Amino acid sequence: MKANWHRNTLIYQIDPSLFYDSNGDGRGDLKGIIRQLDYLQALGVGALWLMPLYRSPFKDAGYDVSDFLALDPRFGSEEDLRQLIVKAGERGIRVILELVVQHTCDQHPWFQRARRDRNSVYRDYYLWSDTPVDDGNQPIFPSVEDSIWQWDEEAGQYYRHLFYRHEPDLNLANPRVVEDIERIMVHWLELGIAGFRLDAASHLVEQAGGGDEEQGVWLLERLYRCMIRINPEGILMGEVDVEPERYSHYFGAGDRLGLVLDFWVNNHIFLALARGEAQPLQRAIARRPAPPDGAHYAVWLRNHDELDLERLSEEEREEVMQAFAPEPDMRLYGRGIRRRLAPMLEGDVRRQALAQSLLLSLPGTPIVRYGEEIGMGDDLSRPERLSVRTPMQWNAEANAGFSSAHHLAAPLIEHGPFAYTHLNVARQQDDPESLLARTRRLLWARSGLSEVGNGEAQLLTADHRAVFAIAHVGQATSVMLANLGPETVEVRLQTDLEGFEEIVSDSPYPAPEGASMSLCGYGYRWFRYAGSEQQQGDRQETADHQ
Known part of the structure; x- marks a missing residue:
C-alpha cells in the first residue's frame, strides 16, 4: 500500500542551526528542536523538513557534505x-x-x-575531463561561478x-555510487525518519x-525501492524546477517521487500576487498534470533559497521583480529575489x-518555512541567499x-520593522x-479538510478578476476564496453555497446569499459542505484543537 499521509499534512521547514540553541554555543541544535515541539504541535505541524545535519x-x-553517515557535532548526537x-512522533509529527x-x-574522502x-x-x-566540456549546463550560481568546470592540480584534470567549485558533482551513472547512496539512506531510515527531501532532484536524474x-x-x-524496504x-x-509537462517523469506511477516541489505553481503565486489577479495562478494549476496514486505536489511561498522565477517569461519575471524586489540588492543570480x-x-x-490562506487552498501539500508564521524579515547586508x-x-x-x-551562527535582525524586539513569537x-494567530487558525482549519x-x-469561476476560487470535492x-486585491469586492460564484458552513475567514462577514458574497481587501473565506455525522465529528475535532 502506497503512503498517503503526506497528502494531508503540513510540512514545516527548519534550519537546525538557526531554530533554537539548547547548549549556549550560538548554534541551533537537535535538542533545541525537541524543546520547541509543543510550539510546533500547536501550529498544526505534521512533518519537519530539516536542512542538512x-x-x-x-x-x-x-549542502557541502563531507560525511553522509555522521551528524555534524554542532547539532548533537545520533541519539x-x-x-x-x-518525541516528535508522540505528537503526531514525522521527520x-x-x-x-x-x-x-571537496573535503569528502571519496573526492x-x-x-x-x-586508478582509484x-x-x-x-x-x-581533460578539457571543459559544453554539455548544455550553466552554473547554478552565475554571479559567483563563471564555469561548471574546475581545474584540479592534484588530479591533473x-x-x-x-x-x-567546492562541490564536485557525483557520477550517478556509476552503480558503486548508487550503492553507497542506498547505504546512506538505510542508515538514516533505520533510525525512524519518514523520508528524504532530494536536493537538486532534476540534476540527479540528468x-x-x-x-x-x-x-x-x-x-x-x-x-524509492530502497526506502520502502525499510x-x-x-x-x-x-x-524539481522544470516545465510542468515534465513532472510526470518524476512521479512515474507513484514509484519515484511521492512529493514534487512545484516551482511552476510557486512562480505563478507571486505573479498573481504582483498583479492582484487570480488568472496566472488558475492557468498554472490547470496546466500541471494530475499526480498518480500515492503522489502529490508540494507547494510553498518562500524557502531557504532565492525566490527562483525561471518558470516565468522574461516580462513576467520583471513584473514580479518590480513589485517585490525593486532594488538591485534585493535580486540574485539574474533570476530571483533574495x-x-x-x-x-x-x-x-x-x-x-491572505498569502497563507491562498497557499493552503491549493491542491498540494503545504510547506511553511520557520518564522514565516510570525512574519520574520531578512538581512540584505548578508551575501547571496544568507539574507533569508x-x-x-x-x-x-x-x-x-x-x-x-x-x-x-548568524546575525539577528535588530533594527527596523522586523527587529526581534517587537516581532517575535511571544508578542x-x-x-x-x-499573524501567528491568523496563521494558526488557517493551519488547523486546513488540517481538518481531508x-x-x-x-x-476544481477551479471555480468568480466574477471578479482579483478573486481566486477553488473547490475540493471528496x-x-x-x-x-481569496481576494488578491486591496479593495472590498462583491463576488458571485458559479456554485451556490446553500448548506455550506463557513469554517474560517479573515474577519466576520454576513452569510452568503446563494452564490454571492463579500470579501474584504486581501480577505479570504473558506466554506465546507459536510452532511454526515462522521464529517461533523471531523469539524468538531478540528474546532477542539483550535
Whole structure:
C-alpha cells in the first residue's frame, strides 16, 4: 500500500542551526528542536523538513557534505536525532531529512581519494575531463561561478560542479555510487525518519541518465525501492524546477517521487500576487498534470533559497521583480529575489495572512518555512541567499530567545520593522489578531479538510478578476476564496453555497446569499459542505484543537 499521509499534512521547514540553541554555543541544535515541539504541535505541524545535519565544512549551509553517515557535532548526537524522532512522533509529527547526493564537498574522502589516484575506484565517482566540456549546463550560481568546470592540480584534470567549485558533482551513472547512496539512506531510515527531501532532484536524474532525463529516472525508482524496504510509508520529496509537462517523469506511477516541489505553481503565486489577479495562478494549476496514486505536489511561498522565477517569461519575471524586489540588492543570480515573504509584502499582516490562506487552498501539500508564521524579515547586508537565513525570533529578550551565547551562527535582525524586539513569537502568541494567530487558525482549519489532500480540485469561476476560487470535492466539499486585491469586492460564484458552513475567514462577514458574497481587501473565506455525522465529528475535532 502506497503512503498517503503526506497528502494531508503540513510540512514545516527548519534550519537546525538557526531554530533554537539548547547548549549556549550560538548554534541551533537537535535538542533545541525537541524543546520547541509543543510550539510546533500547536501550529498544526505534521512533518519537519530539516536542512542538512551531516558533517560539513559549512561553506554552503551544510549542502557541502563531507560525511553522509555522521551528524555534524554542532547539532548533537545520533541519539539526539533518535530522541527527536521519538518525541516528535508522540505528537503526531514525522521527520524528513535532506538527501544531498548530487555532489559532495571537496573535503569528502571519496573526492580526496579520487583526485590523488586516477586508478582509484573513487575516480569514477565524479565527472572528470581533460578539457571543459559544453554539455548544455550553466552554473547554478552565475554571479559567483563563471564555469561548471574546475581545474584540479592534484588530479591533473577538470571536474564538473554545477553548484559551487567546492562541490564536485557525483557520477550517478556509476552503480558503486548508487550503492553507497542506498547505504546512506538505510542508515538514516533505520533510525525512524519518514523520508528524504532530494536536493537538486532534476540534476540527479540528468546525471544518472548521462544528460537524458528520461533515461535517468531509473535512479528515482531505485531510491524509492530502497526506502520502502525499510519504511513502507516513507516518501521522497524532490526539488524539481522544470516545465510542468515534465513532472510526470518524476512521479512515474507513484514509484519515484511521492512529493514534487512545484516551482511552476510557486512562480505563478507571486505573479498573481504582483498583479492582484487570480488568472496566472488558475492557468498554472490547470496546466500541471494530475499526480498518480500515492503522489502529490508540494507547494510553498518562500524557502531557504532565492525566490527562483525561471518558470516565468522574461516580462513576467520583471513584473514580479518590480513589485517585490525593486532594488538591485534585493535580486540574485539574474533570476530571483533574495527576500523573505513579509518584507516583500511590506509587513502587511492582512496580506501575509491572505498569502497563507491562498497557499493552503491549493491542491498540494503545504510547506511553511520557520518564522514565516510570525512574519520574520531578512538581512540584505548578508551575501547571496544568507539574507533569508537568520535566527528564529522567539521573544524580545537577549538574542531573541534563540541562544544565550555571545556569538551566534548568524546575525539577528535588530533594527527596523522586523527587529526581534517587537516581532517575535511571544508578542504574537496571545494576540488573536496577530499573524501567528491568523496563521494558526488557517493551519488547523486546513488540517481538518481531508478533501483538499485526497479529493478532486476544481477551479471555480468568480466574477471578479482579483478573486481566486477553488473547490475540493471528496467525501465532503470545501470551497475557498481569496481576494488578491486591496479593495472590498462583491463576488458571485458559479456554485451556490446553500448548506455550506463557513469554517474560517479573515474577519466576520454576513452569510452568503446563494452564490454571492463579500470579501474584504486581501480577505479570504473558506466554506465546507459536510452532511454526515462522521464529517461533523471531523469539524468538531478540528474546532477542539483550535
